[in-house]
Structure formats: structure tokens, C-alpha cells
Amino acid sequence: MSEMDKLDFITEELSKLKESGLLINIRTIEGPQGAWITVDGKKVLNLCSNNYLGFANDPQLKSSAQKAVDTYGVGPAAVRTIAGTTTLHRELERKLALFKGVESTITFQSGFCANLAVIPAIVGEGDIVFSDELNHASIIDGCRLSKAKIVRYGHCNPKDLQSKISDEIYMNQRLIKEAKNTPPQSPPSQGGEGNIPPDEKKTRRLLIITDGVFSMEGDIAPLPEIAEIADKYGAITMVDDAHGEGVLGRGGRGIVDHFNLHGRVDVEVGTMSKAFGVVGGYVAGSKRLTDYLAQKGRPFLFSSAVTAADVAACITAVDTLTASDMLVKQLWRNTQFFQEKMRQVGFNLGHTRTPITPVMIGDAKAAKDFSRKLFEEGIFAQAIGYPTVPIGKARIRVMLSAAHSQDDLAWAIECFERHFISNR
Numbered sequence: 201m202s203e204m205d206k207l208d209f210i211t212e213e214l215s216k217l218k219e220s221g222l223l224i225n226i227r228t229i230e231g232p233q234g235a236w237i238t239v240d241g242k243k244v245l246n247l248c249s250n251n252y253l254g255f256a257n258d259p260q261l262k263s264s265a266q267k268a269v270d271t272y273g274v275g276p277a278a279v280r281t282i283a284g285t286t287t288l289h290r291e292l293e294r295k296l297a298l299f300k301g302v303e304s305t306i307t308f309q310s311g312f313c314a315n316l317a318v319i320p321a322i323v324g325e326g327d328i329v330f331s332d333e334l335n336h337a338s339i340i341d342g343c344r345l346s347k348a349k350i351v352r353y354g355h356c357n358p359k360d361l362q363s364k365i366s367d368e369i370y371m372n373q374r375l376i377k378e379a380k381n382t383p384p385q386s387p388p389s390q391g392g393e394g395n396i397p398p399d400e401k402k403t404r405r406l407l408i409i410t411d412g413v414f415s416m417e418g419d420i421a422p423l424p425e426i427a428e429i430a431d432k433y434g435a436i437t438m439v440d441d442a443h444g445e446g447v448l449g450r451g452g453r454g455i456v457d458h459f460n461l462h463g464r465v466d467v468e469v470g471t472m473s474k475a476f477g478v479v480g481g482y483v484a485g486s487k488r489l490t491d492y493l494a495q496k497g498r499p500f501l502f503s504s505a506v507t508a509a510d511v512a513a514c515i516t517a518v519d520t521l522t523a524s525d526m527l528v529k530q531l532w533r534n535t536q537f538f539q540e541k542m543r544q545v546g547f548n549l550g551h552t553r554t555p556i557t558p559v560m561i562g563d564a565k566a567a568k569d570f571s572r573k574l575f576e577e578g579i580f581a582q583a584i585g586y587p588t589v590p591i592g593k594a595r596i597r598v599m600l601s602a603a604h605s606q607d608d609l610a611w612a613i614e615c616f617e618r619h620f621i622s623n624r
Contacts (some may be wrong), residue, residue, distance in 0.1 A: 221565035222585050232257035233477075235603040237580065244580040245608055247598045252555060253446050253527040254603030255477025255517050264516040265509035272508035281494070284505030292511050293490075295518045296482055300453060300470075301462050306490040307482045308499050309506055311442045311471030312338040314481035317497030318467060319409070320346040322436060327405040328368055330361055330435070332421065334414050339440055348407070355414075358425035365406065365433050372404065406433060412441035412455035413448065416589050416597065418552025420448070423455055427464040438467035446475020447554060451525035472510075476517040480506045530602040531555055538600055538609045545617045550595075557598040559616070567594035570619060577615050 217223040230238040233256035237246045255261055268288060278284035289307060296305040308314040319342030323329055327348040331339060334355045343350045351368060354360035408430050410421040423439060430437040441454045449457030452475060456465050467489065472480035483493060494500060521528070535555040543549060548560040561567035564585035571583040574596070585594035600609075 221563075221568055222587075225568075225582075227580075227582075235601065235605065235608055239575075239580050242575070242578070244575065244578050245604075245612055247579060247581040247600075247612060249599060249601070250443070250474035251477055251601050251603065252475040252531055252599075253452070253477065253517075253521075254601055255475070255520075258477060258517075258520075260520065261477060261513040261516045264512040268508040268512035274509070275507055276505035278504065279502060280500055280505045286505075286508060286511070288508050288511040288515065289505065292515050292518070293482070295515060295522070296470075297484065299518050299522055300468065300484045301457065302468070302484045302486075304487040304490040305482045305484045306493050306497070306500065307472075307480055307506065307511075308497070309481065309503055310479060311440070311469060311473060311481035312341075313499035313503065314469045314471070314483050315339050315342040315440060316345060317342075317493055317499045318438070318469065318483050319343055319407075320498070321493055321496040322467070323348040323405055323407050327407065330364060330406070330408045332356065332410045332414075334417065335409060335411050336415060336440060336442070339409055339411070343409070355417075356419060356422055358422050358429060361408065361426065362429050365429065365435070368406075369433065406435035407438060408435050409438045409440070411443070412439045413443035413554050413556065415443050415556065416558060416584065416595075417550055418554045418556030418558060419550075420444075420455065420458075420553050423459050423461060423465070427461055431464075436467065437465045438469065439465055440469040442469070442471040442474060443554065443556060445470045446521065446528065447531065452521050452528045472514045472517070476514055478510050478513045478517060480510055480514055527602045531600065534600050534602065534604050534606070534609060537606055538598070538613065541610075541613045542616065545613065547616065555600040557600060559596040559598060561594050561596060562592055564591075564594040567596060571596055573619050574615060579612055579615050581612075 214223065227239050230241065233246065233249050233251045234254070235246060236243060272286055272288065276284040280289070293305045293307055297303065308317055315338040323346045325347045328351060329343050329346065329348045330351050330353055331343055332355055333352045351364050353364045408426055410426060412421055421439065427437060439455060444455040444458070446452035448455050454468065454470065456462060456468060466485060468484040470482050470484065472478045472482070483490065539549055539552070539557055542559070550558045550560055552558060561570055567583035567585060571581060574581050581596045581598055583594060584597050589595065
């Protein structure tokens with residue numbers, strides 16, 4: 201069989217994606233991120249990037265990166281555990297810990313890598329992970345790598361989470377009792393306490409994982425209720441706050457700060473690739489957690505360290521947010537203005553409570569057509585369909601930024617409204 205024959209399935213799959221309107225059109229950015237960018241040779245208003253605070257082209261961050269290159273060179277040439285940890289890495293981790301209000305942080309190459317590092321390190325075969333059904337792909341992949349049992353609970357649904365944990369504990373207790381030839385206790389959901397007896401706690405580890413802000417919906421996890429359930433059952437709590445860092449909480453300190461849950465969440469995962477405007481990820485928590493991940497986190501052990509330029513720019517982003525919440529407040533002013541006007545026009549923005557603004561269209565082909573017409577007018581707002589979101593829930597996902605002016609957003613709303621009316 202020829203090489204072409206063996207790969208014919210790829211051609212077929214690509215054809216199917218194109219026919220169904222699900223083939224992703226990857227556009228090319230020509231220059232730095234900002235409110236206005238050049239895409240495929242056309243100047244457009246940027247409503248696509250995760251550059252929440254405008255840091256991606258910030259002069260201070262660029263200057264810090266340039267100085268770091270002069271001092272440390274362009275590449276680390278090693279993993280963190282051999283010869284890749286610099287004074288800059290240590291400084292970033294120290295400042296991130298102060299910013300987050302935790303004992304310690306450890307940094308990784310991306311938020312995706314942080315999830316791939318921490319989940320398999322803290323759970324494995326015989327353990328159970330309870331994961332929100334809309335959690336990010338990096339959480340899903342981290343859970344799969346762990347080989348733990350994965351139980352999905354309804355999106356932002358603490359009652360379903362409670363029920364799923366109760367059921368799993370009951371089943372575990374029943375197996376233990378059957379092994380001892382004694383009848384099982386009644387299910388916790390039918391009036392039992394629901395707590396794992398002390399002599400059975402060692403049988404398995406429970407981990408509850410949720411995104412802090414859901415990247416396609418813009419809604420916020422019910423973290424206080426999740427923390428209560430975790431306390432009740434002795435479960436480890438983990439939140440991936442990729443879209444909450446720099447957005448929620450005091451000066452952008454994230455969802456744990458937003459809900460004042462300091463000390464109640466065991467593992468916080470964050471990214472430097474969105475609001476912080478650079479690239480990289482981190483895990484925040486206790487020092488014993490970060491010490492453990494330095495020994496067990498495979499991306500930390502087996503992939504080269506983040507470059508000095510990126511680390512230096514991240515440090516400046518943290519310093520800027522520590523000093524002032526001005527950009528965070530501007531982001532929320534822009535969010536309120538845009539979303540209020542869009543709803544007045546008649547757009548369905550789902551259940552968003554953050555700058556992530558899903559303009560719900562429904563049909564994937566219709567969403568792609570809407571996006572194409574916006575681009576022709578000078579607005580870069582990509583359509584998102586299956587498999588990123590369920591079939592029938594395609595949308596234009598608008599990402600707001602502190603870098604946008606109110607005039608930018610008012611003009612964008614006019615363009616959205618014009619096409620909305622013409623498509624009725």
C-alpha cells in the first residue's frame with residue numbers, strides 16, 4: 201500500500217469538515233496584537249484574541265523581554281531540573297505567589313502543560329476525578345493521562361456533582377462490604393452522611409476539577425458550592441483559572457480571590473498566555489504541592505524551560521497588575537458597554553458573566569457566513585462550531601479588551617446589528 205493510500209482517510213475527513221461548514225479557516229496575523237491588527241493583508245478591529253488587558257504589545261513588557269535577551273540569551277537550552285532554571289524563573293514564581301496570595305507557585309511552558317503536569321501527578325488508577333462537562337481540552341487530556349476514573353457532572357451544577365460523588369462513594373462502600381461479606385450501607389443520597397469512613401479513605405482519592413471561567417460560554421464556576429462539597433467528602437479541589445486571571449478578583453487576582461476562597465482551593469492553575477499577554481502557565485498552592493510537581497510534573501521534567509524573554513515580560517505584567525487595577529477596570533467598562541448594547545439590539549449572549557461574549561448563531565454554516573461578512577467590513581470575529589462547542593450551538597465569540605476604545609466597540613455593534621437585521 202502506498203503512502204498516499206494509507207493517508208486517504210485524511211482527505212476524506214477534511215472533505216467532510218468542509219462540507220459540514222466545520223473546516224477551520226486559519227487566518228494569518230501580520231504584526232503585533234492590539235485593538236486593531238492586520239489579518240491576511242487587511243486592517244481589522246480585533247475581537248478575537250485573549251489579550252484582555254492589552255499587554256501583548258505593551259512597551260514595558262517588550263522592553264523587559266529585550267533586556268532579558270541581552271542578559272540571558274534567546275533560549276534556555278535545558279529543562280528546569282537540569283540547567284534551565286534562571287533567577288528570572290525564581291523571581292516570577294515568587295511574585296506570582298504574592299499576587300495570588302498563596303504559599304508558592306511553579307511555572308510551566310503553557311497553561312495546557314500545567315494541567316498535563318498536575319492532574320496525573322496527584323491522581324492515578326483507583327482514584328476518581330469529577331470534572332465539569334464543559335471543562336477545557338487540557339483538563340480532559342490531563343485526566344485521560346492520569347488513568348483515574350473520570351466522572352463528568354452537569355455544567356456548573358453542584359447538585360449533580362453532589363449526586364455523582366455520593367453514588368461513587370456508595371458503590372465503593374458496597375464493594376468493600378461485599379468483600380467483607382457484610383451488607384452495604386444505604387446510599388448517602390438516601391439519608392446517609394456521605395462521608396468516607398476513616399478506614400476506607402485510603403481506598404481512593406477524589407479530585408474535583410472545574411474551569412474558573414468557561415472559555416466558550418463566559419460563565420463562572422460556582423466555586424463556593426464546589427468547595428463546600430469538597431470539604432464534605434474530603435476531595436481535592438482544583439480550578440483552572442486561565443480566563444479568570446487578570447479579569448476576576450481584586451486587580452485580576454482570579455476566581456479564588458473573587459469569591460474570597462483563599463485556603464479553600466487546593467490547586468489553582470493559571471496561564472500567562474491570555475490576560476498577562478505573554479506565554480506560559482503555572483500552578484499555585486502550597487509549597488509542598490509545588491515541590492512535589494517539580495519532582496513529578498512531566499512537562500517540568502522533560503520539556504525545555506520558558507525563555508528568559510517570556511519570563512521577564514511575565515514579571516513585568518505581574519508587577520503592573522500588582523501596582524494598579526486601572527486596566528482591569530477598563531476591561532469591565534468595555535464589557536458592560538458592549539454586552540448591554542448587543543442585548544438591546546436583540547442578540548443572544550448566552551449566560552456570560554465575563555468579557556467572553558458568545559454571540560449565539562446556532563448553525564455552523566450560518567456562523568461562518570456571519571463571520572465572513574464581518575471580516576469584509578473590517579471586524580475580525582471568528583465563528584466557533586463543533587467540536588469546540590456542541591452541534592447546533594455555533595457562535596461568534598467576541599473577546600473584549602481594555603485596549604478597545606468605546607468608539608471601536610460602538611462601530612462594531614453597528615456592524616453586528618446591520619447583518620443581524622439583514623439575516624432576519
